Amino acid sequence: MTAQDRDQEDDAEQSSSLIDGLDAGRTVPIGVNDVSNFIGIGPFQWLAFMLAGVCGIGLNFDTLTISLVSLSIDEEWGLNGVGFSLITSLSGVTSIVGGLLFAVLSDMYGRVWPLALALVVVATGGLASAFAPSFAVFLALRSFTGFGLMAVIVMSTSMLLEFLPVRSRGKIVTLTHV
Numbered sequence: 569m570t571a572q573d574r575d576q577e578d579d580a581e582q583s584s585s586l587i588d589g590l591d592a593g594r595t596v597p598i599g600v601n602d603v604s605n606f607i608g609i610g611p612f613q614w615l616a617f618m619l620a621g622v623c624g625i626g627l628n629f630d631t632l633t634i635s636l637v638s639l640s641i642d643e644e645w646g647l648n649g650v651g652f653s654l655i656t657s658l659s660g661v662t663s664i665v666g667g668l669l670f671a672v673l674s675d676m677y678g679r680v681w682p683l684a685l686a687l688v689v690v691a692t693g694g695l696a697s698a699f700a701p702s703f704a705v706f707l708a709l710r711s712f713t714g715f716g717l718m719a720v721i722v723m724s725t726s727m728l729l730e731f732l733p734v735r736s737r738g739k740i741v742t743l744t745h746v
Contacts, residue, residue, distance in 0.1 A: 605733045609740075616728045620744040623724040627717055630694060634659075634710070645703040658707060659714030670719030671726075679727040686723065689716030
C-alpha cells in the first residue's frame with residue numbers, strides 16, 4: 569500500500585465518519601480543515617491560488633524594477649553606488665516590520681481587509697516613488713512600499729493555506745513560488 573493509497577483511505581474514513589455523524593443527528597465538531605479535506609480543491613481554492621500567485625509576481629516585478637533602475641537612480645542623485653544598498657537594506661527592514669504588523673492585524677480582523685490595506689500601501693508607495701523629487705523622499709516611499717510588500721506575500725499565502733486540503737498544501741504553495 570502506497571502513501572497515496574493510505575491518504576485516500578484516511579480521507580474516505582474521515583469523510584464517511586463526518587457524513588455518518590451528520591446522518592445520525594449527532595453534533596459533530598467540524599473545523600475548516602475537516603471541511604476543506606471533505607470538499608477538496610474547488611473554484612475558491614483556485615481563486616486563492618491565483619491571488620497568491622499574482623501577489624508573488626507583484627513582489628518579483630517590484631524587485632526587478634528597482635534592480636533595473638538602480639543605475640539611473642545613482643546617476644540622477646549622484647549617490648556613487650551607495651543608494652541602491654541603502655534602498656534594499658531599508659526596504660528589507662521595513663518589510664519585516666510590515667509583515668509582522670500585518671500578521672497581527674490579520675489574526676485580529678481576518679485576512680481580507682488587512683490584505684486589501686497592504687495592497688493599497690504597496691500600490692500607493694510604488695506609484696508615488698516614481699515621482700519622488702529627491703533621494704530622501706524616494707527612500708521614504710520605497711520603505712513605505714516595502715512595509716506592505718512582505719505583508720501581501722505572507723497574508724496571501726496564509727489565506728491560500730487555510731482553505732486548501734491538508735494533503736495538497738505543500739504542492740499548491742510550492743506552485744505559487746515557482
